[in-house]
Amino acid sequence: MNNENQSIYEFDFNLVCEYFSSMERQGPGSPEVTMKALGFIDNLTEASRIADIGCGTGGQTMVLAQHVPGQITGIDLFPSFIDFLNANTCRLNLHGRVCGIVGSMENLPFEAEELDLIWSEGAIYNIGFNRGLKEWNHFLKKGGYVAITEASWFTNERPDEINDFWLNVYPEIDTISNNMAKMEKNGYIPVASFILPESCWIDHFYDLQVAVQEEFLIKYKGNPTAEGLVAYQRYEAQLYFKYKAYYGYVFYIGKKM
Numbered sequence: 001m002n003n004e005n006q007s008i009y010e011f012d013f014n015l016v017c018e019y020f021s022s023m024e025r026q027g028p029g030s031p032e033v034t035m036k037a038l039g040f041i042d043n044l045t046e047a048s049r050i051a052d053i054g055c056g057t058g059g060q061t062m063v064l065a066q067h068v069p070g071q072i073t074g075i076d077l078f079p080s081f082i083d084f085l086n087a088n089t090c091r092l093n094l095h096g097r098v099c100g101i102v103g104s105m106e107n108l109p110f111e112a113e114e115l116d117l118i119w120s121e122g123a124i125y126n127i128g129f130n131r132g133l134k135e136w137n138h139f140l141k142k143g144g145y146v147a148i149t150e151a152s153w154f155t156n157e158r159p160d161e162i163n164d165f166w167l168n169v170y171p172e173i174d175t176i177s178n179n180m181a182k183m184e185k186n187g188y189i190p191v192a193s194f195i196l197p198e199s200c201w202i203d204h205f206y207d208l209q210v211a212v213q214e215e216f217l218i219k220y221k222g223n224p225t226a227e228g229l230v231a232y233q234r235y236e237a238q239l240y241f242k243y244k245a246y247y248g249y250v251f252y253i254g255k256k257m
Contacts, residue, residue: 027122054123
């Protein structure tokens, strides 16, 4: 398999879901980073409505629920992720405030200006940063917040290998300054942006996949699709360690004008 020309979207939907379902997070991040981003958001009350879009299994959703008031709706395309999230809300006695639903970020089940906060860690790339900011603005109250992590370039120039990889898997990847300008263009006052530390990628994402990969290869021995998925994730990790000076995830926080 030529990993350089592969995209995560080309793998079997159910296999991708199973691979990531045992992980607390389906992308780089950490509770500490979620808490840091929350520090830029104010005026939330018990009446606030919050949406965690592309919530995955709800690692960051649980952090939100334990540190801010209000009603939280987690939405994700993978039913098994939502099952895991809802089971956790019961276990943590949060089921009265947190609810996970299956759905698409392209067709959100909210009313105009219903939400006080839209949260999305490692997921907006599914529809694109600019499109997400533009469409999600409709659901936010005036003065409401959006808090998003997005893969971003740290430099204007980078080696061809990593540049070509990202342009293949996510052509919209852009620099931090350009993304902040997109926030302004789409009706937000940029409040803050900060780069996620390397530990979010290494300790909270890539290292946790090692055991998952070993179990996956045993379970699906001889299955070229499953083996290709593991090979792809390992290749992606190798690229990060090689080129982490050029890109990473960035938290963007904005306030609707």
